[in-house]
Amino acid sequence: MRYYFKLAWISFKQTPLLSSLIVVTIAVGIAATMTTYTINYMMNQEPVPGKADSLFLVQLNSWGPQKAYYSQGDEERVPPYLTFQDMQNLWRANRAESHIPVSGYRDQLKLPTQPDSEAKTALVRSTSRDFFSAFNAPIKFGSAWSEDADLQGERVAVISADTNQRRFNGENSVGQHITLGALEYRIIGVMDNWPILPRFYGEAMHAFRKPRDVFIPFETQVRNALWSSNLQPFECWQDPQDSSFEALLASECVWVYFWVELKDASQRRAYEEFLYTYVQEQRALGRFQRKILNKLSTPGEYLADREAISDDNLVALGLSLCFLLLCLLNSTNLMMAKFHGKASEIGLRRAVGASKQQVFVQFSVETVLMGLFGGVLGLLLAQLGLTLCSRVYQHLSSDLMHMDMYILVMTPLVAVSVSVLFGLLPVFRASRIEPASQLNGV
Template identity: 90%
Template sequence: MRYYFKLAWISFKQTPLLSSLIVVTIAVGIAATMTTYTINYMMNQEPVPGKSDTLFLVQLNSWGPEKAYYSQGEEERVPPYLTFQDAQNLWRANRALSHVPISGYRDQLKLPEQPDSVAKTALVRSTSRDFFTAFNAPMKYGTAWSAEADRQGEQVAVISADVNQRLFNGQDSIGQSITLGALEYRVIGVLDTWPILPRFYGEAMHAFRQPRDVFIPFETQVRNALWSANLQPFECWRDPQDSSFEALLASECVWVYFWVELQDTNQRRAYEEFLYSYVQEQRVLGRFQRKIVNKLSTPTEYLTEREAISDDNRVALGLSLCFLLLCLLNSTNLMMAKFHGKAAEIGLRRAVGASRQQVFIQFSVETVLMGIFGGVLGLILAQLGLTICSRVYQHLSSDLMQMDLYILVLTPLVAISVSVFFGLFPVFRASRIEPASQLNSV
């Protein structure tokens, strides 16, 4: 085999232009396919490894009696979020391992001593302390806030690594203060790099964006009437009494995503029974007048229902595979031309005793070598393509554009495999050359 690889390298140097063209053709096809495949692969990752079957979004059919929230045939659909009063009631009932209300708003962020002119808009996530343990959010410094902070709505915050870098130069900022709008918050935690993809726990349309800049207790948002109507989605079957935040809290508008963590099927069954009893109690109070439709949706079920992953991704992957096929067919033609030009050499080798099998192995090794070169170059081009995509689509998380070890190993293996497969015919044709027909040209 060492001799065959030596012959392959000599052949590569004898026809550098044609051999390089074959390698580049393979590399371009591999790069286009693996760039698209990497993004599609990262979009379909398990967001919280090991917890996909224990995290559930609670959905209740609290919509108005006149018209369903949404129906598909005879199936009645329910909102992905709850009213404030339902979220509070379920949280206080404490029937799950973790309770994670999700809301948010935007405000101006700066250090207390800085002038207002340097403040920058920050996206704030309001939630509970369970958020960080339920979703495996890694902490670089500090911890999540206490249960007491959840109950009292204390002005404490966990900030992202990016915010910590911008405001505190990446240093341990626990105990420092930040200003959000008119309120001052004490930093008690700093998130580490958190490649959670897709970001399933909030708005489905933002599933592939970076986590928010600041996290505060849900009760803190409620007590201080912090609200951004154009950021936090909400829907109402009956308008609130007025435009105040207090009226929103008392209304039948749904706007709180509410996730729970349930350890096993028994706990899930018990929670479903609890939800049924809760809805029955609310019916006595004049609410929930529609058909009872209680749902516990896993992250995958929620993202699928909300169409967070577009079919365009699969179409793009299919088109890239077609492009790869076209490149490989072109490389097959180039290999045919390359091996045809070596007919005299093949005839001479056959005349001095080389068998067809040995000739076949020799040129198979040469296709493997070109596949290796094509795979390495394709890997470089694919990484370049991902870098360009991350700069063009800056609203998407940069973690989507990163190759993991699986992709790094898969790319050259695919290049070698497809180059060998599509090189079988040219190699077979080369091994069938009869020596007598070529010796006169030597």
């Protein structure tokens, strides 16, 4: 085999233009396909490895009796979020391993010593301390807040790695303070880089953006009436009594995502029974007058239901595969021309004793070499394509445009495999050349 690779390298140098054209053709097709495939692959990753079947979004059919929240044919759908009172009742009942309310707002962030002119808009996530353990959110410095902070609504915060880098140059900022709007918060934790994809726990339309800048206890948001109506989605079948935050809390408006962690099937069944009992109790109080449609959705089910991953991704992947096929057909034609030009050499090898099988192996090795070169070049071009995509689609997380080890290994293997597959015809025809047809011209 070493001899055959030596012959393949000599052949490559003898026809550098044609060989390079074959390599580039393969590389361009591989790059286009792997760029698209990488983005689609990263979008479909399991967001919290090992917890795909233990995290659930609680959904209840609390909508008004006059009209369904949403219906598709005969199927009635339920909101993805809960009213504040339902979330609070379920949280206080303490029937799950973890309880994670999810909401948020935006405010101006600065250091207490900085003037207001240096404040920057920050996106704030309000949740519970269980958020960090249930969702495997890594803490680099400090820790999550305490259970008392959840209950009392203390002004404490866990900041993201990006915020810590911008405001504290990446140093340990635990114990420092930040100002959000008119309120000052003590930093008790700094998150490490957390490339969670997709970011399933909040708004589905933002599933591929970075985590928010600051995390605070949910009760802190409630006690200080912190609200951004143009950021936090909410829907109402009956308008609140007035425009105040207190009226929103007491209303039938749904706006709080509520996740629970249930370790096994028995816990899930018990929680489903608890939800049924809870809805029946609320019915007795005049609420939940529609059909009971309690639902526990896994992260994957929630993202699919909210169509967070567009079908356009699959269309783009299909088009890129068609482009790869076109490139491979072109490379087949180029290989035919390359091997046809070596007909006299093949005839001479056959005349001195080389078998058809040996000639077949020789040129198969040459297609492997060109496929390997094409795969490596395609890998570099794919990385360039992902870099360009990250600059064009800046609203998406840059971690989407990242090839993991699986893709890094798979790309050259795919390139070699398809080049060999589409090189079979040229190689077969080259191995069938008879010595007598070529020796007169030698």
